[in-house]
Each structure stands twice: as C-alpha cells, then as structure tokens.
Amino acid sequence: MEELISLIESGKFVKGSFKDKEDFFKIVSDKLFREDYVSEKFLEKILDREIVYPTGLKINNIGISIPHCDSEYIYKNGILIAIFDNPIQFNRMDAPEELIDVNISFVLLIKDKETHLLALQQLIIFIQSQQFDNLIKAESQEDVLKLIRG
Amino acid sequence: MKTIIIACGAGVATSTVITSYVTQLLRDNNIEHRIIQCSLNEVRMHIDKGDLLVTSMPLKEKYDIPTVLGISFLTGVEVSKTMEDIVSYLGN
Numbered sequence: 509m510e511e512l513i514s515l516i517e518s519g520k521f522v523k524g525s526f527k528d529k530e531d532f533f534k535i536v537s538d539k540l541f542r543e544d545y546v547s548e549k550f551l552e553k554i555l556d557r558e559i560v561y562p563t564g565l566k567i568n569n570i571g572i573s574i575p576h577c578d579s580e581y582i583y584k585n586g587i588l589i590a591i592f593d594n595p596i597q598f599n600r601m602d603a604p605e606e607l608i609d610v611n612i613s614f615v616l617l618i619k620d621k622e623t624h625l626l627a628l629q630q631l632i633i634f635i636q637s638q639q640f641d642n643l644i645k646a647e648s649q650e651d652v653l654k655l656i657r658g
Numbered sequence: 659m660k661t662i663i664i665a666c667g668a669g670v671a672t673s674t675v676i677t678s679y680v681t682q683l684l685r686d687n688n689i690e691h692r693i694i695q696c697s698l699n700e701v702r703m704h705i706d707k708g709d710l711l712v713t714s715m716p717l718k719e720k721y722d723i724p725t726v727l728g729i730s731f732l733t734g735v736e737v738s739k740t741m742e743d744i745v746s747y748l749g750n
Contacts, residue, residue, distance in 0.1 A: 561668070563667075574672070621674065636734040
C-alpha cells in the first residue's frame with residue numbers, strides 16, 4: 509500500500525459538515541488553490557466534470573465519491589480525503605440519474621497518471637476491505653494511515 | 659490480437675483501475691491483446707479499431723462492438739459476471 513500511503517501523505521484530510529457537494533467543492537478548491545495544489549480553474553472543472561461524469565459509488569453499502577479532473581489543472585500529486593459529518597448527495601457513476609448518500613470523498617489530485625496508477629489499485633483494494641468500514645470514524649490523516657497499514 | 663477500448667470520464671482514474679484488472683484477466687486467459695485507454699468522449703475516435711469496449715458508466719451511444727460495464731472492478735459487485743462477459747466476447 510506504499511504508493512497509496514504516499515499520495516495520502518502528500519494530500520490533505522478534511523472532516524466536517526457541508527451543505528451539498530457544490531459547497532464541499534468550493535471550500536476544498538479554495539483550500540487546495542491556496543496551498544498550490546491546483547489552478548484557479550480547478551473548481552469550475554471539478555464541478556463540470558461531476559455533472560457530466562459523476563463519481564459517486566456504493567461499495568460495501570458505504571457511499572463514496574472519487575471526484576477528479578484533468579491533470580492540466582493540478583500542480584501537485586495527492587489525495588484529499590474528506591469525511592462528511594452528514595452525508596452529501598452525489599450522482600452515481602454507474603447510474604448517473606441516481607443519487608446516493610456519500611460519507612467519504614477521495615478527491616484525486618492527478619498530476620501524473622503513472623504516480624496514481626498503483627495508488628488507485630491499492631485504494632480500490634482498501635475500499636473493498638473490512639478495514640474500510642472504520643474509515644468513517646477517522647479524525648485525522650494519521651487515523652486513515654493507521655487503518656490502511658492495518 | 660484483440661483490441662480493447664477502456665474508457666472513463668476523464669480517461670485517467672477509473673479507466674486506469676479497470677485497465678489493470680482487464681490486463682490481468684486477459685493474461686490469465688492467454689488472450690493476446692492491446693488496450694486503448696481514453697476518455698468517454700474519445701471513444702468514437704477509436705471505435706473502428708476495437709473488438710470490445712469497457713466503460714466506467716453506461717453509454718447513451720450505441721456502438722457496433724460489444725460493450726461491457728467495467729464498474730464492478732471498482733465496487734466489487736458482480737465481478738465474476740463482468741470477467742466472464744469480457745472473456746466470452748473476446749474468446750472467438
């Protein structure tokens with residue numbers, strides 16, 4: 509799980525309450541822009557992309573989302589993990605007209621595809637594992653990493 | 659040599675995961691292959707070269723080649739069925 513751990517460490521951890529996914533994207537984009545992870549177009553692109561190609565997925569009965577956009581708008585590789593105090597609705601990737609309640613969002617900051625390849629495979633393995641059920645209780649990035657390291 | 663087009667929204671994240679599972683599946687089944695990984699709106703550019711299309715989400719467009727939904731590789735739901743479909747479409 510090395511590559512996944514590395515990308516999480518290079519990313520951010522966010523826990524809180526958001527009105528809806530637009531509110532979440534606005535707040536997170538602002539944070540990422542201020543810390544030089546993304547360009548100022550990131551918010552627009554990630555919102556647009558979510559409308560056309562939604563990223564909500566239901567895995568083991570937990571709603572997650574994996575928002576991301578073109579590498580063109582990303583300056584630094586990483587994964588921002590967001591745990592929502594109250595579920596936020598996202599459209600489903602495999603059934604775009606359907607909405608699901610999402611508790612955890614992994615905002616993928618993909619500057620280089622190659623860097624994310626193994627990490628993404630590891631993320632999917634982790635999401636499908638039993639440890640994933642505990643992720644919702646994480647209070648910090650360290651908690652997340654402890655769960656992944658197992 | 660079979661050509662598989664693997665597509666997702668941005669052609670970056672989901673298709674990357676699907677590609678890694680499909681590649682493994684085809685190796686395990688000794689099916690010689692090459693993969694074209696792209697975004698969903700690039701599919702029509704490559705469609706003539708493909709024997710099979712695997713996508714992250716349902717498509718509105720209908721193409722002449724068989725299409726399989728590859729999302730099960732991410733969700734873990736009905737993976738065996740997806741793998742069987744892929745192998746059977748490419749088998750002949």
